[in-house]
Amino acid sequence: MKFIDLFAGIGGFRYGLEKASSKFKCEYSNEWDKYANQIYKKHYKECDIRDIRTVNTRDIPDHDLLCAGFPCQSFSIAGKRLGFEDTRGTMFFEIARIIRDKRPRYFLLENVKGLLSHNQGKTFQTILGVLSDLGYEYQWQVLNSKNFGVPQNRERVFIIGHLRETSRPEIFPIGESYTVLSKEKSAKQRIGARISSTIDARYGSLRNSGETYLHYIGGVIGKRDMWIKDNKQNSRNFSQGQRVYSSDGIASTIAGNAGGLGGKTGLYAIPVLTPDRKKKRQNGRRFKTNGEPAFTLTSQDRHGVFDGLKIRRLTPIECERLQGFPDDWTQDLSDTQRYKCLGNAVTTTVITEIGKLLIQAKEVNQL
Structure with a gap:
């Protein structure tokens, strides 16, 4: 499954998906922060550092899955039901622009839990409305990293969408069976002997x-x-x-x-x-x-x-472990930048589980 990695950070989506299955292949990645981009390139060789707002969609390869963890931003005229134009000037607008032009079969978006209540819920409502207007059906769920093998209380909302004419991949809700993972290790055990x-x-x-x-x-x-x-x-x-x-x-x-x-x-x-x-x-x-x-x-x-x-x-290494990265994933940066990059990253173990379910759905439905 070919995917692109937008707002790629230090590679959390890519690391998680490639760990889920060798069938995932990254076709394009973009991260404008120079420190995060440095780490991404260290592990994956390539990463476009241009501001995504300046990237022509013709420069982006065709893909099956669009991945993006985007910032939560207000829409200047949200609530006036102008749809796609409602989001202009935000990073979500850039995601919607690429989805509109490239028409991937699926997308996987991640944001903070606060997106649900941001601007009295109008921000989330606008996002879902735009995705629907673009011809996609969607499902979403708030997932906590502590239920996916890492002892970190980190709630994030994930949105999975598919083209309306394609079969629906049954991903959410992820059931209670995953909560047993949270009982495997405490923070002390997870970060291990190198405390x-x-x-x-x-x-x-x-x-x-x-x-x-x-x-x-x-x-x-x-x-x-x-x-x-x-x-x-x-x-x-x-x-x-x-x-x-x-x-x-x-x-x-x-x-x-x-x-x-x-x-x-x-x-x-x-x-x-x-x-x-x-x-x-x-x-x-x-x-x-x-x-x-x-x-x-x-x-x-x-x-x-x-x-x-x-x-x-x-320590930065302990934070890497709590985010599901290997030790020293960010070691070439200062501690200040390591903390920042890791704090902005997606928990890779969550992405791995979602990736496994996507592959299973694809194989079952011959998507």
Whole structure:
């Protein structure tokens, strides 16, 4: 099945589809962000960096499936029932333009859950109306990444469409059978033994004026101590960048653009020692347990208390794992750009499952 990859980012759609089946073949990709484009080209060699608004549809190869994760934008005259022209000036307009000219059999679109309520629902209503006017039937569902083998609470709306004269691929709703995947691994297990215990906590205190902080998170945490409020009922007073999560549960949504100490990934209380080193010696000595005198610290040999916890944000590698990418997928970028690109990416495991169902539907219906 030939597909194109629009707003391709670091290749989440492509990685997920190609993992689903060797029958998927990418014919064209486009990503204007230079950092994301750099990573895409690193793995897939080619990626058009032009602004999609300047790309003539004659430059885009024929394809069976159009894939796009597009930004949520208001339509300047939404609600006036002007259809296709309603969307002019937005990235969805560019998607609709390509669908109109190339007539792919299918499309797969992804957006934030907030699209459903954006502008009192008028944005989503307009999008569905345009797709229908273009001759497509569609199905949509909100899917959470935590139900697809990665412990990240990330809800996104997916829209699958097919030409009205073709057989309908039964993809949605994806049933409850997928929810068992969320029980396989916690965030700590998923990000695995390479959890870092060496990142300095250089974020300062979480103290806000007028707040009482009661519970200290112990352990070797770097140059500055971090405090958290020991009161779950008041967690609503903190943004994601200030909340501290347990690594035994489901990770918060990785965000491409968010502020605060842990705004992009959330902050996590994580054991200082990595799981695979719990019973090992270092320089012939055992690690101390809490309450015992510590060994002398040296620059080459940093020791820690086993049951201590460290507050830190997730590392880029951990974010790659939570998005279903291989380790070091984005390693050539700065950490800042890695977090941004990963926060903007689609979770690849979700795409893989959708891809499998598309191939199955194609084979069953001889589409």
